[in-house]
Amino acid sequence: MTKASFSEDGLVCWIDPDNGTHELPVESMLPHRFKLVEGVVVDKYEGVTDQKVREIDHEEAMKAAAEAVDGEGNPTPFELPPLDYVAPLPGEGDN
Amino acid sequence: MAVANATTELIIPGLDSLVQSNLNYALTNNLTIQAIQTNLNNTGSFTTLSTNISGLSTDLDNLPTREPLPTFATFSNFNNNPWWSIWNSDMKYISAGNQHTDSELWSPWTGVNYTNGNIGSNSWTSYWMGATPMFQADGHMYLRLNEGYGTYTASNPDNVDYVISRCGVVIGAYGVRQKFSLFLDGSTIQVRERGIGNDGYYESLNLNQTQYSTWFGGTSYGMIGYNDRTRTLVAIEAKDGSNNYRLHRWINTGTNRSLNARSYVTGTLHLFLSEAKTGLTSGGSASYNFYDFQWQASSSQNYNESRYRMRIIPGDNGIIGMARMVPSNTTHYATYTPTSQTLTTNFNTIGLTTSYGIDQGNKYGIRHQITWDNYWVAAYSCYYYYGSGMNTFFIDSRDPRNYFIAQYGSTDNGCSLVPFQRNKFMWTYHVSNADGDIGMRLSIIDLEGAKNGRITSSTISNGGTITMQNNTQYGLFDTKYTSTNYPILLSMPHWRVHQ
Numbered sequence: 253m254t255k256a257s258f259s260e261d262g263l264v265c266w267i268d269p270d271n272g273t274h275e276l277p278v279e280s281m282l283p284h285r286f287k288l289v290e291g292v293v294v295d296k297y298e299g300v301t302d303q304k305v306r307e308i309d310h311e312e313a314m315k316a317a318a319e320a321v322d323g324e325g326n327p328t329p330f331e332l333p334p335l336d337y338v339a340p341l342p343g344e345g346d347n
Numbered sequence: 348m349a350v351a352n353a354t355t356e357l358i359i360p361g362l363d364s365l366v367q368s369n370l371n372y373a374l375t376n377n378l379t380i381q382a383i384q385t386n387l388n389n390t391g392s393f394t395t396l397s398t399n400i401s402g403l404s405t406d407l408d409n410l411p412t413r414e415p416l417p418t419f420a421t422f423s424n425f426n427n428n429p430w431w432s433i434w435n436s437d438m439k440y441i442s443a444g445n446q447h448t449d450s451e452l453w454s455p456w457t458g459v460n461y462t463n464g465n466i467g468s469n470s471w472t473s474y475w476m477g478a479t480p481m482f483q484a485d486g487h488m489y490l491r492l493n494e495g496y497g498t499y500t501a502s503n504p505d506n507v508d509y510v511i512s513r514c515g516v517v518i519g520a521y522g523v524r525q526k527f528s529l530f531l532d533g534s535t536i537q538v539r540e541r542g543i544g545n546d547g548y549y550e551s552l553n554l555n556q557t558q559y560s561t562w563f564g565g566t567s568y569g570m571i572g573y574n575d576r577t578r579t580l581v582a583i584e585a586k587d588g589s590n591n592y593r594l595h596r597w598i599n600t601g602t603n604r605s606l607n608a609r610s611y612v613t614g615t616l617h618l619f620l621s622e623a624k625t626g627l628t629s630g631g632s633a634s635y636n637f638y639d640f641q642w643q644a645s646s647s648q649n650y651n652e653s654r655y656r657m658r659i660i661p662g663d664n665g666i667i668g669m670a671r672m673v674p675s676n677t678t679h680y681a682t683y684t685p686t687s688q689t690l691t692t693n694f695n696t697i698g699l700t701t702s703y704g705i706d707q708g709n710k711y712g713i714r715h716q717i718t719w720d721n722y723w724v725a726a727y728s729c730y731y732y733y734g735s736g737m738n739t740f741f742i743d744s745r746d747p748r749n750y751f752i753a754q755y756g757s758t759d760n761g762c763s764l765v766p767f768q769r770n771k772f773m774w775t776y777h778v779s780n781a782d783g784d785i786g787m788r789l790s791i792i793d794l795e796g797a798k799n800g801r802i803t804s805s806t807i808s809n810g811g812t813i814t815m816q817n818n819t820q821y822g823l824f825d826t827k828y829t830s831t832n833y834p835i836l837l838s839m840p841h842w843r844v845h846q
Contacts, residue, residue, distance in 0.1 A: 281698025
């Protein structure tokens with residue numbers, strides 16, 4: 253299982269295959285889903301796959317994008333590309 | 348004697364000739380005057396002096412003059428109240444400044460450029476000053492700080508982003524900061540003023556000419572790197588969308604062929620490239636080669652970011668490092684060895700969650716910084732969506748096979764990484780509020796120590812993970828305002844105050 257390390261307060265995780273201090277409860281490359289509570293690794297996404305984590309995050313991100321405002325409170329909504337986005341080649345309409 | 352005014356002139360006959368005679372006698376017989384005349388008449392004396400001064404001037408210009416150690420600024424902008432303090436590498440406060448908020452380049456982004464909130468998954472909308480991809484060795488996309496109050500220091504991020512996203516790594520001599528920005532877009536290569544965009548350059552050439560290269564005709568968004576220590580320029584073009592590449596390498600150690608000269612002379616790039624192509628230069632050696640290879644991994648063929656935007660590090664030992672962000676997949680690394688025409692990809696990788704590169708705009712994607720000694724290049728991308736978190740490769744420009752990795756898997760805000768002391772970076776994450784008695788949280792990343800196998804209180808081996816957020820220093824740096832705020836670090840455009 254993948255190893256990871258945590259900051260002193262347990263809130264920040266980083267994947268650390270060689271020298272990680274804790275084994276993760278699920279195979280993952282996404283450190284933001286984990287925290288350390290009283291010495292125990294907690295998966296905030298309750299054991300789903302990394303892909304499912306991305307889908308859950310994307311729901312939140314799309315909501316945030318639709319409700320985005322600048323620092324003055326002016327609406328600045330925008331759209332997110334879909335999770336399965338593949339860039340067209342140059343000359344096919346992108347960049 | 349002659350006395351004259353506007354209406355009267357008194358003439359004493361013979362006086363003029365007497366004066367002239369005495370003067371001639373003095374010029375002919377006075378020993379001091381004779382000595383001066385003799386010295387002046389020494390053949391070539393002034394010519395030799397002039398030649399020597401010119402030669403000395405050239406030598407001085409070519410000296411690898413070390414520059415002051417890096418300075419950096421702590422910056423905050425709470426509700427359109429932009430202030431910064433400037434510190435040197437001894438952690439000494441040396442100056443400060445603030446920005447007029449009623450200026451042409453600042454005011455259009457009022458509200459976007461605040462630091463009193465987290466960006467989360469948002470794009471260029473709010474609190475964006477501290478987003479991870481806003482920083483690069485060439486400069487910050489929005490801020491070019493100076494010392495002084497009521498200054499005008501903003502730039503136009505909607506213009507600068509196009510340039511910075513296409514500028515590559517410039518590795519200078521020991522202690523010499525990069526003097527220019529090296530730009531490549533398609534086959535257009537440009538030497539530009541560092542950090543300035545979007546129009547204007549010192550020199551612009553089309554590489555797709557036989558006098559310069561055997562160009563394939565592919566695509567490149569800034570896949571270029573220059574090492575002034577070895578006078579090696581490397582440009583890579585993608586031959587297709589499947590990560591087939593052509594790597595071009597020019598070497599020109601001829602006299603006055605440094606691209607990183609203190610005062611760039613237009614035409615140097617033309618000479619550098621064309622002489623390398625012919626293999627003929629003066630006062631050094633010149634060569635040009637190109638190499639084809641494919642590096643496709645982790646869906647890298649699916650994104651323009653990973654097709655066309657690698658960071659290129661031409662090492663002193665001839666090995667070329669290449670760091671790449673594959674959005675929503677990984678940040679990874681490879682080397683290419685021209686002597687054996689070998690691509691090596693078995694380096695540690697850093698995972699990414701959903702994240703975006705240049706496909707979603709020029710403000711997003713991989714960036715780079717370099718230490719004062721020019722030995723360590725940091726190639727980094729965000730971790731989450733457009734600008735939060737950080738995945739970093741630290742690459743040794745002496746031998747790009749030496750590297751370390753680091754990750755800050757934040758979903759809340761960006762990070763900033765600036766050169767510090769000789770061979771270190773200063774790092775901060777913008778997630779944590781500087782309110783109350785905390786102040787900014789700063790971490791020092793000691794790469795030369797890591798290369799020697801030590802990091803804070805433990806060991807590390809090549810390719811190991813550096814923990815950026817450990818050993819954070821609290822309470823050292825105060826910043827503007829007393830409420831929730833997320834200040835950032837900025838490298839100063841000039842490291843000497845009043846420069």
